[in-house]
Amino acid sequence: MKALTANHLLDGRVVFWSQGQWVDRLADADLFDDSDPAGPEAEAEARAQTKLVVDAYLIDLIQAEEFWAPVSYRERIRALGPTNHLGHGKQADGGPSIAALQQAHGAARSSGRVNLIKRK
Amino acid sequence: MYRYDTLDREILADRSAEFRDQVRRRLAGEITEDQFKPLRLMNGLYLQLHAYMLRVAIPYGTLNSRQLRKLAEIGRTYDKGYGHFTTRTNLQFHWIKLEDTPDILDALATVDMHAIQTSGNCIRNVTADPYAGATADEIDDPRVWSEAIRQWSSLHPEFSFLPRKFKIAITAAPKDRTAARVHDIGLMARRGREGELGFEVIVGGGMGRTPIVGPTVQEFLPAHRLFSYLEAVLRVYNRHGRRDNIYKARIKILVQALGVDEFARQVDEEWASIGRDGDLPDAEIARIRAAFAPKTFETLPRESLGFNEAKAQDQAFARFVRNNLKPHKRQGYTIVDISLKGIGETPGDASSEQMEVVADLAERFGQDDIRVTHEQNLVLPHVRLDDAHEVFLGLAKVGLATPNINLVSDIIACPGLDYCALANARAIIVAQDIARRFENQDRAEDIGELKIKISGCINACGHHHVGHIGILGVDKKGEEFYQLTLGGSGAEDAAIGKILGPALPIDKVTDAIDRLVNVYLQERQVNERFLDTLRRTGDAPFKEAVYGDAH
Amino acid sequence: MAMLIKAEGGGFHAEMDDFQSVVDDQPIPDGKLILSLKRFETDGEVLLAQGRAVGVRIEPDEAVEDLTPFLPRLAVVALSLPKFRDGRAFSSAHILRTRLGYTGQVRAVGEVLREQAGMMARCGFDAFEPSDGSSPEAWAKVVNRHRHVYQSAADHHVPAFARRLGG
CATH class of the missing domain: 3.30.413.10 (Sulfite Reductase Hemoprotein, domain 1)
Structure with a gap:
């Protein structure tokens, strides 16, 4: 399963794609089957929104209780906030979807995306 | 410390206005992210995982209380009430909005601060000995040269698009508190036979993927020839450093590829062509030196009765003294290291409240002088022994009296x-x-x-x-x-x-x-x-x- | 012909460029020419002897010093920036102006962005082929934005240290 994420241009906050809109919580994001062409289509649409977001890309998810968690630690931290300041970032809101992310197990591949560090 | 004159202030104001215009053009869609990214990086603005990060320059790690209070205020207004001191002796705000950054830069400019060249392939903030002007073992004040380098390197027309970033460290004490040998250029002040001032010049140290302890390319560079020599090193690097692979683009790779002798020969050849035109006039160095004139110190007895008594009665203070106080060049004074490594805290983080307390203590007891170390701590370089206990108590109130400088938890x-x-x-x-x-x-x-x-x-x-x-x-x-x-x-x-x-x-x-x-x-x-x-x-x-x- | 922004008399104006950039295997056309260094080495002497207006394009890994004997007769030295962040052309321009005494046109070609206009002008560039479609007005605005400079360079600005000394 995949979700589409980006950082908002104005404030840099992490956002997720939901029905053509950008939302703050991974739990509210659209989910795409790995083979579903809707994922790459949404990614292309999002990448064209250059005045709204920066650097949209799809991330890989795995099941975490009744929610979905990013495979990579990097994306988990993006979806939660920094682990040294539990009151900062999205995790501050708490709730079952945050708790599920915090406790997610499973093989975390390092990156749900290619070209993690892009240099031109 | 150095005080900005009108020229310095107007340079800052113009740079700030330029960045405001660049942000406006990005938000209006006139320039793309690919075009904007290098522009924002030139002003220390990164897009990190959760938000934008603004890296504010703290030139050679020196602050006054007004500046530190402004950082605290910015942290409270635009961030989450804190800042993070880095190994480059800068301060990073981790939760910044792009649209706020022009206002933040204007706020910084009111206290003569900026974010110029805190990222990008340019000459970065100079690292200097945090005990400069306070330690007995220095042979000159490295801040004089650091400030001159700050000016020379700021918005440099030729050296702003180098193969890679470029970091200079300068120390004038035998004990190196700057990691000079792992910088692109390390300058270590030396005295010549006639007592004249010069520098041992180390080029091509560094860490990253290829860690190297830098070799010495000049045993003794006369101090008044420093700027023509820096120009020669930078020009050889700008022209011949690798640009095909970012992991091989630092000057250390060029020095290793050419060999130290050949690199030094090329620099000398370039240096000869530049001649004295590349040097700063002695009068300008003298002007900057005057700004760092030794503080007015009181004549104090070697021992402070109050200090000794407090040490005897307050075991926590005694421990703080053992670990966080360092000898000052003047008797009756001490250097106070402030650990930003509270047990279980984030190394280098300081809350706005903590910054304000340090600013107050510096103003009341520390000649309005605060330093940032590359080990992510702060320093009050000039505290009377008589006042040390009160400083300790003030720090302890806000969790800044951790007595662990240089110990296992000072990470x-x-x-x-x-x-x-x-x-x-x-x-x-x-x-x-x-x-x-x-x-x-x-x-x-x-x-x-x-x-x-x-x-x-x-x-x-x-x-x-x-x-x-x-x-x-x-x-x-x-x-x-x-x-x-x-x-x-x-x-x-x-x-x-x-x-x-x-x-x-x-x-x-x-x-x-x-x-x-x-x-x-x-x-x-x-x-x-x-x-x-x-x-x-x-x-x-x-x-x-x-x-x-x-x- | 492409648009060229030229510095003249303290201002900037746009004009259609009357120099043609010649590809290496192309026959030499009529008119004013800009050749690669390699092509210049084979055909330059003859063209200059004919009294043609000739410029040379220097790539970042080529040394402007190689042009030294020809400089008094060259109308243009075009310094190439394959990427805007390739800063070698800045050093080449500086050397042309301050060391080799070149007084002809120093032109920036390639990825030439407005944001660099001020620094380029300071290094001695006086003609620009902007790749971002900038107008001469926008160019002038960037170049003139900074009232003061800290360093000596190849331009007329008096650096801050000299102004402080009353220079």
């Missing part, structure tokens, strides 16, 4: 994967876990000087290569693993640590540090630091302690 850590878009693994929580393990201060003092440095990726912002124990976060099949290195040093005995063995999972790191420390405690001889014992015994017993179970 450098980069922001790592908790914030940084480049990181492979977290660094902060590793530091926090180790600090908690060694929370017992008696044990920490018994262990003595031990520098642990942690980086979350090979770029080595956490200086792991020069840690007595270095910890490098790596990504191993999707999990955070940590590679240990032993025997590094960023001081005058600079050395690059050697990898001890296979990387460890996150939950084994603190145990491994504990075992390394225990080997040291068993093996050490009188007066040996961890590093001394390691150098004597080699890493075999340490390796056995960490990996012995695996056999």
Whole structure:
């Protein structure tokens, strides 16, 4: 399963794609089957929104209780906030979807995306 | 300290206006992110994992109380009430909005601060000895030269698009507190035979993917020829440094590829062509020097009765004195190190409230002078012994009196994967876990000087290569693993640590540090630091302690 | 012909460029020419002897010093920036102006962005082929944005240290 994420241009906050809109919580994001062409289509649409977001890309998810968690630690931290300041970032809101992310197990591949560090 | 004149202020104002215009054009869609990114980076603005990060320059790590209060205010207004001091002696705000940055830069400019060249392939903030002007062992005030370099390098028309970033460190004391030998250029002040001032010039040290202790290319460069020589080094680098591979683009690679002698020859040839036109007039150096004129110190007795009494009665203060106070060049004064490594806290973080307390103490007791160290701590360089106890009590009230300078819990850590878009693994929580393990201060003092440095990726912002124990976060099949290195040093005995063995999972790191420390405690001889014992015994017993179970 | 922004008399104006950039295997056309260094080495002497207006394009890994004997007769030295962040052309321009005494046109070609206009002008560039479609007005705005400079360079600005000394 995949979700589409980006950082908002104005404030840099992490956002997720939901029905053509950008939302703050991974739990509210659209989910795409790995083979579903809707994922790459949404990614292309999002990448064209250059005045709204920066650097949209799809991330890989795995099941975490009744929610979905990013495979990579990097994306988990993006979806939660920094682990040294539990009151900062999205995790501050708490709730079952945050708790599920915090406790997610499973093989975390390092990156749900290619070209993690892009240099031109 | 140096005070901006109208020219300095107008240069800042123009730069700030320029950036405001660039942000406006980005938000209006007139320029793309690809075009905007290098522009924002030239002003220290990164897009990190959770938000924008603004890196504010603290030139040669020197602040006055007004500036520190402004940083506190910005932290409160535009961030989450704190800031993060870095190994480049800068301050990073981690929760910044793009649309706020022009206002933040204007706010900084009101106290003569900026974010110019805190990123990008240009000459970055100069690192200088944080004890400058206070330590007895310096032969000149490195801030004079640092400020001159700041001006010379700011918005440099020729050297703003170098192959890669460029960092200069300068020290004038035999004890190197700047890690000069692992900078692109390290300048170490020397006196010539006639007493004239000069620099030993080290070029091509560095950390990152290819750690190198830099070689000396000039044993003695007369100080008044410094700027033509810097120009020559930068021009040779700008023209001939590699641009095809960012991991081979630092000047250290060029120096290694040419060989030190050939590199020095090319620089000398260029230097001869530049001639004295490239030097700053002595009068300008004198003008800057006047700004750093020695403070007015009182004539005080060597001993302070109040200080001695407080030490006798307040054991916590006595411990603070043992670890955080350093000798000052004037009797009756002391240098106070302020640890930003509270046990379990984030190394280098300071809340706005803490910054304000330090600013107040500096104003009341510290000649309005505050320093930032590359080890992510603060310093009040000029405190009367008579006032030291009151300073201690003021610091203690806001959790800033941790008595652990140079001890096992005084750990450098980069922001790592908790914030940084480049990181492979977290660094902060590793530091926090180790600090908690060694929370017992008696044990920490018994262990003595031990520098642990942690980086979350090979770029080595956490200086792991020069840690007595270095910890490098790596990504191993999707999990955070940590590679240990032993025997590094960023001081005058600079050395690059050697990898001890296979990387460890996150939950084994603190145990491994504990075992390394225990080997040291068993093996050490009188007066040996961890590093001394390691150098004597080699890493075999340490390796056995960490990996012995695996056999 | 492409648009060229030229510095003249303290201002900037746009004009159609009357120099043609010649590809290496192309026959030499009529008119004013800009050749690669390699092509210049084979055909330059003859063209200059004919009194043709000739410029040379220097790539970042080529040394402007190689042009030294020809400089008094060259109408243009075009310094190529394959990427805007390739800063070698800045050093080449500086050397042309301050060391080799070149007084002809120093032109920036390639990825030439407005944001660099000020620094380029300071290094001695006086003609620009902007790749971002900038107008001469926008160019002038960037170049003139900074009232003061800290360093000596190849331009007329008096650096801050000299102004402080009353220079």
